[in-house]
Amino acid sequence: MSGSVPPSPQHVLVLDDNRDLAENVAELFSAAGYSTEAVADGSGALDAAARRAFDLAVVDVRLPGDSGIRVAGELKAQCPEAEVILMTANATLDSAIAAIREDAYAYVQKPFDPAELLAIGERALGQVRLGRERMRLERELARSEALYRGVVDTVDRYIVALGRAGEVRMWNRSAAASSGWNAAEVLGRRLTEFLPSEHGRASFAEALAQAAGGSEVSDLELSVRTPDGSQRIVRWQLSQLPQDEPSAPSVLAVGADVTDRLDLERRAAEAEAMASIATLTAGLAHEIRNPLNAASLQLELLERASKRLEDGGTRGRIENRTRIVREELARLTNLLDDFLNLARPRAIALEEVPLGALIEEVVTLQEPAARKAGIELHARVPPDAPAVRGDSAMLKQVLVNLIVNAIDALRGREPRRDGGSIEVSCAPIGDARVELRVDDDGPGIPSEVADRLFVPFVTSKEAGSGLGLTIVKRIIDRHGGTIRVASKPTGGTRVRLYLERAS
Numbered sequence: 001m002s003g004s005v006p007p008s009p010q011h012v013l014v015l016d017d018n019r020d021l022a023e024n025v026a027e028l029f030s031a032a033g034y035s036t037e038a039v040a041d042g043s044g045a046l047d048a049a050a051r052r053a054f055d056l057a058v059v060d061v062r063l064p065g066d067s068g069i070r071v072a073g074e075l076k077a078q079c080p081e082a083e084v085i086l087m088t089a090n091a092t093l094d095s096a097i098a099a100i101r102e103d104a105y106a107y108v109q110k111p112f113d114p115a116e117l118l119a120i121g122e123r124a125l126g127q128v129r130l131g132r133e134r135m136r137l138e139r140e141l142a143r144s145e146a147l148y149r150g151v152v153d154t155v156d157r158y159i160v161a162l163g164r165a166g167e168v169r170m171w172n173r174s175a176a177a178s179s180g181w182n183a184a185e186v187l188g189r190r191l192t193e194f195l196p197s198e199h200g201r202a203s204f205a206e207a208l209a210q211a212a213g214g215s216e217v218s219d220l221e222l223s224v225r226t227p228d229g230s231q232r233i234v235r236w237q238l239s240q241l242p243q244d245e246p247s248a249p250s251v252l253a254v255g256a257d258v259t260d261r262l263d264l265e266r267r268a269a270e271a272e273a274m275a276s277i278a279t280l281t282a283g284l285a286h287e288i289r290n291p292l293n294a295a296s297l298q299l300e301l302l303e304r305a306s307k308r309l310e311d312g313g314t315r316g317r318i319e320n321r322t323r324i325v326r327e328e329l330a331r332l333t334n335l336l337d338d339f340l341n342l343a344r345p346r347a348i349a350l351e352e353v354p355l356g357a358l359i360e361e362v363v364t365l366q367e368p369a370a371r372k373a374g375i376e377l378h379a380r381v382p383p384d385a386p387a388v389r390g391d392s393a394m395l396k397q398v399l400v401n402l403i404v405n406a407i408d409a410l411r412g413r414e415p416r417r418d419g420g421s422i423e424v425s426c427a428p429i430g431d432a433r434v435e436l437r438v439d440d441d442g443p444g445i446p447s448e449v450a451d452r453l454f455v456p457f458v459t460s461k462e463a464g465s466g467l468g469l470t471i472v473k474r475i476i477d478r479h480g481g482t483i484r485v486a487s488k489p490t491g492g493t494r495v496r497l498y499l500e501r502a503s
C-alpha cells in the first residue's frame with residue numbers, strides 16, 4: 001500500500017427501525033474513527049449497501065413487517081467479505097440459530113453495553129480488514145506469478161527445474177516446443193531419460209551433482225532426443241536453486257537450442273569441403289583417367305595373352321589375378337565418376353516421376369545382392385502411390401545409395417548373423433509433399449559418424465569412400481527436398497526423404 005494516501009476508514013452500516021437507536025449506534029462507531037450510515041428499514045439498508053460497500057452491518061432482527069435476518073442475508077450476499085452483527089430485544093433460540101445459519105459474526109442482546117458492542121464491532125472490522133488484505137495479497141501474488149510464468153514461457157530458452165535425483169519439476173513452453181515433449185510427458189521423469197547417449201547421461205549427472213553442490217556449470221552441450229527419434233543439441237547452464245524447503249527443486253537448468261546454428265556452421269563447412277573437392281577433382285580427374293585407361297588396355301592384352309597359354313594351371317592363376325585387377329579398376333572408375341559428379345553435377349531435369357515404379361525398379365535391381373547376403377529387401381508401395389517432381393536418374397541413384405548402405409549395415413553388424421530386412425516405402429504427406437522411406441533393422445548409425453553423415457569422406461567402413469550420403473544430400477537439396485537419417489529407438493536405421501509432389 002502506498003504511504004502517501006491515508007487509507008479510507010472502514011464503513012459501518014446500522015439498521016434499526018428505532019431511528020434514534022440506529023443513530024446512536026452509528027455515532028458510537030463514528031467516534032471511534034469509522035465512517036457510518038444509519039438507516040431505518042430493509043430497503044434503505046440494501047440501497048445504502050448498493051451505493052457504498054460496507055465492512056460491517058449492525059442489524060436489528062425485529063423490523064416491522066420485515067425480518068432483519070432476511071435483510072442481513074441479502075446484505076451479506078451484496079458484500080461477501082463484510083461481517084454482520086445482529087441485535088434483538090427478545091432473543092429466542094430460533095433466531096439465534098437462524099443468525100448462525102446466516103453466517104452472522106455475532107448476536108447482541110438489547111439492551112447492550114455500548115462499549116461491548118463497539119468492542120465486538122471492532123473485532124469484526126479487524127477480521128474484515130485482514131480478509132480484504134489477504135485477498136489483495138492473493139490477487140497480487142497471482143498477478144506476479146502470471147507475470148513470471150509469462151516470462152518463463154516466452155523466453156526462447158529451456159527453463160527446467162530439477163529435483164535432487166534429476167527429476168523434472170518444471171518444464172517451460174520453449175522446452176516443449178524445442179524438444180517436442182510437453183510438460184505432462186516430462187514432469188516427474190528424470191531428464192537423463194531424454195538424453196540419448198550414454199556419455200551425455202554421465203556428464204549430465206556429474207553436472208547436476210556439481211550444481212546442486214553450489215558450483216555453477218556452463219556450456220554443457222548435450223543432445224536431447226525428440227519423440228520422432230531425431231535429436232536437438234542444447235547448450236545448458238546449471239545452477240543451484242535456493243533451498244527454502246527440503247522438497248523444493250534443487251537445480252535450475254537453462255538451455256539454448258543450438259541445433260540450427262551448428263547445422264548452419266556444419267553446412268558452411270560442408271560447402272567449403274565441396275568447393276575444395278571440385279578444384280581438386282577438376283585438376284586430378286583428367287590425370288587419373290589417362291593412366292586408368294592405359295592400365296585397362298594393358299590388362300585386356302594380358303587377358304588375351306593368358307587365354308593362349310598351354311598350361312591350364314598357370315592360365316587359371318593368371319585369369320584369377322587379372323579378374324581381381326579388373327574389379328579394382330572398375331571400383332576406381334566408379335569412384336572417379338562419383339567425384340566428377342559431385343564436383344561438376346549435370347543439370348537437373350525435373351519431370352513427373354511415378355514413385356511406385358521407381359521404387360519397384362531399384363528394389364528389383366538390388367534384390368539379388370541383398371538375397372546373396374541373406375537379407376530380405378522389399379518394396380511396400382500402395383497402388384495409388386504418389387508421383388513426385390524430380391530427376392528420375394538422380395532419384396534412382398539416391399535410392400541405390402540408401403539401399404546399398406542398408407545392405408552394408410546388415411552385413412557388417414556384430415555379432416554376425418544371417419537375415420535382416422530392408423523395407424522401401426512411400427506415402428503422401430498432405431497434398432504437397434511425399435515421404436520416401438528406407439528402413440532397415442541393422443545396428444543403427446555408428447555414433448562416431450552420426451553427426452557428420454553428409455560430410456564427404458566420412459565413413460565407418462574399411463572400403464567405404466564416404467561419398468554415398470554426400471551425393472544423396474546433394475541431390476535432395478537440388479530437388480528442394482529434405483532428408484532425415486536417424487537410428488530407431490527399437491534398433492535399425494530410418495531414412496526419410498521429403499520431396500515435392502507432382503501436381
Ligand SMILES: Nc1ncnc2c1ncn2[C@@H]1O[C@H](COP(=O)(O)OP(=O)(O)OP(=O)(O)O)[C@@H](O)[C@H]1O
Binds near residue numbers: 440
Ligand atoms: N543404413 C545404415 N545403417 C547404419 N549405418 C549407416 C547406414 N547408412 C549410412 N550409415 C553410416 O554412414 C556412413 C556414411 O555413409 P555413406 O553412404 O556416406 O558412405 P559409405 O557408405 O561409408 O561409403 P560410400 O557410400 O561412399 O561407398 C557409413 O559409413 C555408415 O557408417
Ligand SMILES: [Mg+2]
Binds near residue numbers: 401404405467469
Ligand atoms: Mg554408402
